[in-house]
Amino acid sequence: MKFGVIQFPGSCDERDALHAASLVGDAVLLWHRDHDLQGVDAVIVPGGFSYGDYLRAGALARFSPLMGEVERFARHGGLVLGICNGFQVLCEAALLPGALLPNTSLRFVCRQVELDVVNADTKWTGACERGDRLSIPAKHQTGRYWAPDPVLDELEANGQVVLRYATGNGFNGSARDIAGVSNRAGNVVGLMPHPEHAVDPLTGSADGLRLFESAALIAAHPTDFTEPTSPSRLRRPAQASAGTGAGGHR
């Protein structure tokens, strides 16, 4: 299993993501100006402040040359994980539905939070069980997940709500306490909390490792990457047939 972690100017957590991925597979840094994914099996768009969050978080990084390759890779079923700023970039790139708005407090908050696994059938949560509780830190100022209510209803119906802040753990005002979502096919997942900072009990928790293990599990049981929107086959078929694909509300 080979992970690629994209480095933009202003990325902060790319070395942490590289380390986390290297615990379950091979991992390389990918430079944002390149056009080559170097044959990786999974792409991680890391946290940080790409392009200083200027204009809008994620809005500029989304136009980096490598992101074009990532979009093609994702639409062909390739595994993509966006963490924090990476989640923002994937939303800007319309690979994931919804948007991230400033926290209701308008302040940056760094806090260990408890997350509930809502869907264990995505490519990035297959090593979890539905209802699992994960302790993972979150740290952001622009992490309030938002989408119009009809889109949120569709996401819930489609199983695209992957992670929720456990009761009392939400601090940013996210709609329906959503911490992470997937595209319709479940190969692209984005979340605001930082699983790469929860891979070692010495730093507080190793629960985040489960996401990386999930992707490694896919590599051990490869799916067909030729169907652009093939649903997850890892555990059970997707629950619903109608609804919004990636970025369909735009």
Added chain:
Amino acid sequence: MSRHAELGLTDAEYERIVALMARAPNEVELAIFSLMWSEHCGYKHSRKLLRTLPTEGPRVVMGPGENAGAVDVGNGLACAFKVESHNHPSAVEPFQGAATGVGGILRDVFAVGARPIAILDSLRFGEPGTSPRSRYLLDRTVAGIGHYGNSIGVATVGGEIYFESAYEQNCLVNAMCLGLIETEKLIRSAAAGVGNVVVLFGARTGRDGIGGASVLASAELGGEGASRRPTVQIGDPFEEAKLLECSLELLDRELLVALQDLGAAGLTSASAEMAAKGEVGLDLDVAKVPLRAAGMEPFEIMISESQERMLCVVAPERVEAVLAVCEKWEVNATAIGVVTGSRRLRVLVGDRVVGDLPVPALVDECPAYDLAPAPPAMSPYAAPPRVLADGAAPQETLLALLGSANLASRRPVFEQYDCLVGSRTARRPEQADAAVLMLDADGGRRPALAVSIDGNGRRVACDPYRGAVEAVLECSANLACVGAEPLGLTNCLNFGNPEKPHIAWQLTRAVAGLGDACRALGVPVVGGNVSLYNEGGGGPIHPTPVVGMVGELPDAARAGRLGFAQAGDTVALIAARGWAPSLTGSELAKLRGAAPEGDLPAADLGELRAVHAAVRQAVRSGALRSAHDVAEGGLAVALAECCVAGGLGAEVTVDPAEATLFGEGPGAFVVSGPRGTFAAFGAAATIVGIVGGDELAIAGALSLPLGELTRVHADGLATLLA
């Protein structure tokens, strides 16, 4: 007013410049001299004192004089670290002042080639309960620190904040940074190699921060805050993030001869320092400097303090490779000059020489003044308003202390900082007395660094010598509580106007205390910073030497925690024989409206060194389940903090005398662990109680529910910031 006086130079200094130049300096030259001979750059009033501090030790790999000092941390690695002030800019414009303070100290660390791994901050403001301005300064300073540190991806792992009315007009913002580097790759700032090229890279140069070092940092603050805003620099952490990666890649590829950051006094200071250290000259063509404002004069380009800029010296055949790395990171880079053998700093506009200065005169001939210290006839500090009656019950006293702005939980502040990025943070704020940062695995173990920053201005105001000794002891005690042995320290000396005899006396006594404590504990000073003239219309700040200490521990898995961990554990008080807590200079004395006056308890430094070593060893052995030093607020507050941090109550029997419960003085720790754990401490350990239950009960003194302690501690600062 003459031009040189406007620039902050005395008549005598001007005459000395004329003599050294053998002619009158022109406008460009005078501007450069005024900066290099400012207090901020030239340390005119502190240089002689600083020479008395011990700077050598077996683990020191780079001492004072470079951008940052460094100590050996094993496995071929060095930790570079330094603390620096950004007080006056933060008083004028707190968000940008604090942000650029962080940016500046980060550059100091990566200028020696080290990758920054952690930031700590030491902050002082006026009373937040009564001063809206102090709440505003706190709020914006914290936002500025977070903005810069979070955005650049360096963890802010610790710090301290105190509130005293003496800081009402002149807040303190000190930032410390630690970085890691392979020892053999440390780079110095001395320019070398006649004919080598000087490359300026990073942000464009603008009119921001003109005169920051001389006008703002080296004079007392008056009432003209708004008019001085142009002297405050504007920070751009994204530019610095690129600059950091770019600098480290340039060094990694071994493309540079020397590297220097542009901080106070901008290009002037950077170029003069590089030339002086290398005993060479530099020719700089300011016409080549990329500008952000049109029509800048040569002197403005030389003294601009625009942020996020670095200067490097490169062999001619490597210039192209250097520019290519800069292009990769979208960082501007321009060859602006050459190294010469003349020992002169020449400023050119194309072919025209607009300034020609002897480098030794700029740096080595800067005057160093003897201070004229004299203790004040009476304390210059007013008594604070009384907020607690003398007859208050111990219960009421403890709650008042725990909820006071100085002792309440810092969570509302530190939650605004990313304390995790880098995956090294094994102890976060409020988990332990010091932050713990893991190094790479060494076999099965994770060796780690511990770091603490401390300084209690009120106690230094009482007794500058003993107060400064206590700042060093407090850091050492904090390190002991996580199991770390000190390797070195950095200090920031924040004082008032040293030309006043009583300030000179505070400074002299405090530096003597620092030096004695460092020698007694065997901890060398590897670098630091001096910030003088911290006075507003209300008088001088409390004398505030801030100490940042770095230590090592063999195994992060055994790093100590401060909170009680398990019901049924035994609680012990570890105290030096000479531990004699008193109310002088204490938080309780402040709540009772006492002025900061009186003698602090003496410290037997030899004995305290042994007690700290015993605590350190016990933590390292894994025998203790918690360790916390007794500091502000005294023993009762320390016990309450152990309960709150661990979410467990305790039943304790100690001498219920007020001075024992709430008095302050160095030399005591609250530890917990299984019974029988404390034999190694010998007579220093007294078993005082047991962990458990849902209240803190101190026999004959007080009994308070854990929930109430937790709430009061959590709300004290939070409600002021809401």
